[in-house]
Amino acid sequence: MAKLGKRTTAAREAFAGKADVTVAEAVALVKDNAKAKFDETIEISVNLGVDPRHADQMVRGTVALPNGTGKTMRVAVFARGDKADEAKAAGADIVGAEDLMEVVQGGKIEFDRCIATPDMMPIVGRLGKVLGPRNLMPNPKIGTVTMDVKEAVEAAKGGEVQFKVEKAGVVHAGVGKASFTAKQLEENILSFVGAVQKAKPSGSKGSYMKKVCLSSTMGPGVTIAVDSATGN
Template structure:
């Protein structure tokens, strides 16, 4: 059995018997006990009352975090001609067409977000088995298949986060860094929860937002009082 370090033991003790804290208290607790040697990500988990095996209960969308993610996002764009030029001017890291398909097929996936113009989707469709499992496949529902590639690139670079419900009915996402000021983390968390709330599918029955928890990358998690994370909208 692996030996538990002093730092982890102390964090677990601090989190023991604490649950459903007001958002600001939960953020302060997570920040205080994030003691890794790197700037940890603050991660959120939202438990939903949905069964994503049913198409009418699928939850997915995007949210533009008001204070960004604290992460440098590398963006690849499938486009040609003027649209390719617009993507580059907006700050895209990689722009291409058939050449980009070849790179990805050869195993080079050096980006965090993938955007495509609608006319490029027959080409991009060849990469479904590669990009799909990595949640990188362009999709019009989250704005990554669009003729306005410049705006999509700026959104991706500016703190836009994609979310999609997992099989267990949970949505995960990164909402900032532990180095962020507490109020900025709280703003990001509320923006994320609000976006998930707005994405409620038609087939959802009963209580939709069931639980919200936050944690740092290496730290324990703590549940948050829903009324403080959602403004009372559950």
Template sequence: MPKVSKRLRAVSEGLEAEKAYALAEAVALAKKGATAKFDETIEISMNLGIDPRHADQMVRGVVGLPNGTGKTVRVAVFARGPKAEEARAAGADIVGAEDLMETVQGGTMDFDRCIATPDMMGLVGRLGKVLGPRGLMPNPKLGTVTMDVKGAVTAAKAGQVEFRAEKAGIVHAGIGKASFEEGKLLENAKAFVDAIQRARPSGAKGTYVKKVAVSSTMGRGIKVDPATLSA
């Protein structure tokens, strides 16, 4: 039988393994259980009644968390001329065109979000095999292919989160740090849940939200009662 550390035993105290908690209580418990020596991320995971292999059942989008994520987001922008200057002024970390393409092709991708103006997509398209698997390919539906470079950079820096259903129909995201106030974590959790519910695809039949869990980076998953999500 695997050995359980003292820290994990302490985290698990008071938790009922099979109990599904209200969202607010689960968030509070996850925050309380984040006792590692670093500022853990509080995460939410939702198992949806979809099959992402079918186009009419894919769940994908972005949501702005009202209190940010607590994470420093590095943003790269493919743009030229005035739009490149707009990106720099908005706080983009990396801005370029052919030079940035060569950097990415060389294997250097020191950024978390990639934005491009529409006229740059012919260039960016060549990087699909590199950016795509990492979830970094700019996409008009996600607001990352846009002429509003300033707005896109600002949103990314402010705590906008991208989500995409994985093969098993699971979507997840970090909703803040354990150092956040409990109320702010709950606001972020609700914003994420609301975005997932609004993104329900036309092909989803039956129960849409099947399972939900909240956890900290090093903590146990805490089950959430889906019926409490709208409370």
């Protein structure tokens, strides 16, 4: 068995016996133990009482975190003409149509968010097998298929987070960086959990939000009391 390093050992000791703590306690614990040589991402995962195999139990949405994510978001836009110009002016990193489709089909995906105008969907639709598994497929339900390209690009650049429940019933996202203040992280966490709460599907029965966990990129996780995370 590999010997644990001093940092890992210290972190595990700090987290020992800690569970179902408040949001503030979780933030303090995770921040204090995020000691990697880079600015670690603070990650949240929420276990939901849903089965996403059923359409009426799918959970997805977007939320604009009040303090952003601390991550530079690379945005690609499928558009032509005036809308392509609008996307570039708004700060999109990559803009194109058939030419962009060919680049993506070739396996070159250098973006974190994909936006498309409605008339581009016949082209974008051909990329479902490439973009779908990466959760990059534009969708009108989350505002990434739209004629308001400017607003969509600015939202993505401004710290908007997309979320979608995975097969195991888990939703996760980055809610900031270890360099954020405790207050900034707490506000982002409450905003994210609130958005997931609002996205509760009609088919969800019984307990919806089962567990909330916070961790950093390289650190252990700690569970947050659901009542504290939801503000109840």
